[in-house]
Amino acid sequence: MNIDLDALRTLVAAIEERSLARAAEREGLVTSAASKRITELERSLGTTVLQRHNRGVLPTPAGSALYYRAKAILGQMAGLTSFAEDFASDGSPKIQLAANRSAIILFLPRELKLYQERQSQRLRVDLLEAYSSDIPRLVVEKNLDLGIYHAVGPAPGVHSLPYHRDRVVLVVPNGHPLQRESAVHLDQAREFDLLGYFPRHSFESFMELAGHSLTGPLNVKIQVSNYEARCKMIREGLGIGIMPEGIADTYTAQMGLAKVVLKDGWALRQFYLCVRDPEILRPSSRSLFDFFAQQAALQNP
Numbered sequence: 005m006n007i008d009l010d011a012l013r014t015l016v017a018a019i020e021e022r023s024l025a026r027a028a029e030r031e032g033l034v035t036s037a038a039s040k041r042i043t044e045l046e047r048s049l050g051t052t053v054l055q056r057h058n059r060g061v062l063p064t065p066a067g068s069a070l071y072y073r074a075k076a077i078l079g080q081m082a083g084l085t086s087f088a089e090d091f092a093s094d095g096s097p098k099i100q101l102a103a104n105r106s107a108i109i110l111f112l113p114r115e116l117k118l119y120q121e122r123q124s125q126r127l128r129v130d131l132l133e134a135y136s137s138d139i140p141r142l143v144v145e146k147n148l149d150l151g152i153y154h155a156v157g158p159a160p161g162v163h164s165l166p167y168h169r170d171r172v173v174l175v176v177p178n179g180h181p182l183q184r185e186s187a188v189h190l191d192q193a194r195e196f197d198l199l200g201y202f203p204r205h206s207f208e209s210f211m212e213l214a215g216h217s218l219t220g221p222l223n224v225k226i227q228v229s230n231y232e233a234r235c236k237m238i239r240e241g242l243g244i245g246i247m248p249e250g251i252a253d254t255y256t257a258q259m260g261l262a263k264v265v266l267k268d269g270w271a272l273r274q275f276y277l278c279v280r281d282p283e284i285l286r287p288s289s290r291s292l293f294d295f296f297a298q299q300a301a302l303q304n305p
Contacts, residue, residue, distance in 0.1 A: 009081060011045040012074040014038050015053060019071050023060040099289050102132040102139045103152040107275060109231075110250045111168050112152075119295050127288060137209070140164075140278055149289040150296075151278045156213075163282055167275040167300045172203055174264040175235060175252050176244045187265040190246075191218050197243035199234050200227040203273070214270050235259050248273075 010031075017027035018038065028038035046052055053067035063071060103112060108131065116129060134142055139151040140159035151162070158164035174193060176182050182193060202210035207224060225243045228234045234245045235255040252263045265271075277296050279285060285293060 007045065007048055008041070009078070011041040012070075012078060014041040015045060015067070016071060016074050016078065018042065018054060018061050019063050019067065021060075022062070024054075024056070098128045098130060099150065099292055100130045100132065100146075100148040101150045101152070101292075102134050102142050102148050104136045104139065104154065105133055106154070106170065106248045106251070106273075107152045107167075108133055110170060110248060111275075115296060115299050118299070119292060122295075123291075127292075129292075143278055144280055147280075149279070149285065150293055152275060152296075153278065154273045154275045156274075158276055159278065162278040162280060164276040164278040165297050165300070166304070167277040167296065169272065169274055169304055171249050171266070171272045172246050173249045173252050173266055173271070174244055175238055175247055175256065176262050176264055177238055177241060178260050178262055180244065180262065182244070182264050183262045185264060187267045189217065189267050190214065190222075190271075191220075193244065194218065194220055194222055197223050197225040199237055199243040199245040200224055201229045201234070202246060203270070214268065217268050217270070231255065235261060 014027055014031055014033070017030045018024050021027045021030060024038050024042070025035045028035045031038065033041075042054055046054075049066070049070075051066045052064050053070055054061045055064055112131070120127065132142070132148070136153035136155060139153040140162045142148055143151040143162055152167055153159065174182065174188070174190075180196075182188060182196070185192075200207060203213065207227070226237065228237065231247055231251050232255065234247065236259065237243065238245050238261055239259045246266075249263065252261075255261060256263055277293065277300070279289075279293060282290065282293060
């Protein structure tokens with residue numbers, strides 16, 4: 005007997021919706037296609053599973069018994085699909101990791117290399133770049149294994165551990181008036197054109213974070229997210245920019261720029277490592293989670 009899983013799904017939908025039309029809509033079918041699936045299922049089984057009437061459908065005793073079997077079978081198939089998604093095509097473990105751009109550039113290359121060198125088995129990491137504000141939600145809703153984000157405090161709805169810390173600085177052309185200062189508040193830079201991107205990724209969100217420390221508006225001349233492109237514009241005198249210190253160090257020497265430390269409290273950033281629940285992590289994901297936590301503890305005792 006060859007029973008089609010799609011037919012079982014249609015049967016379950018028809019019994020739960022008490023209507024072939026609504027079942028078809030739920031399954032993305034036309035009603036005639038849903039009806040054909042049920043007819044072919046009944047032919048394969050040699051028995052009637054649905055009674056059709058003017059107001060919809062009702063299961064026969066055989067249909068009711070099959071409904072519970074079908075639910076169990078479909079649940080098992082979903083589990084198999086989820087199991088297969090945990091592994092790459094060569095059978096090696098696969099981990100889904102979401103991180104913001106700063107973490108991807110500043111911390112992950114070194115730490116992923118160290119982790120891979122210490123593993124006896126191959127491991128595949130699928131890395132998703134996302135905004136910090138979205139990462140905890142993605143870990144929960146998209147069932148991702150791990151997330152790395154920065155925030156003022158741990159996000160609700162996920163289990164978070166302190167990861168690394170960094171700070172953002174001003175990047176200015178060599179010879180700029182602010183270069184004479186060892187450190188400044190952003191308010192001291194309001195008279196100069198600014199090139200965005202900003203911490204928190206949008207100017208509006210950034211102002212929610214830093215607006216209380218300013219005595220007037222900022223003059224945002226151009227918004228550009230790419231760090232290298234922003235530094236090239238700074239070099240050409242189009243403005244000054246805010247960026248993570250570790251990334252700024254990469255470009256200041258290359259492009260003849262200078263960094264100026266920001267004294268504002270919001271310029272210090274705390275990154276967090278998050279999971280939905282560490283107790284239900286697969287062994288490979290838990291191993292990477294523990295490794296990241298150990299690395300953070302070593303660098304930020």
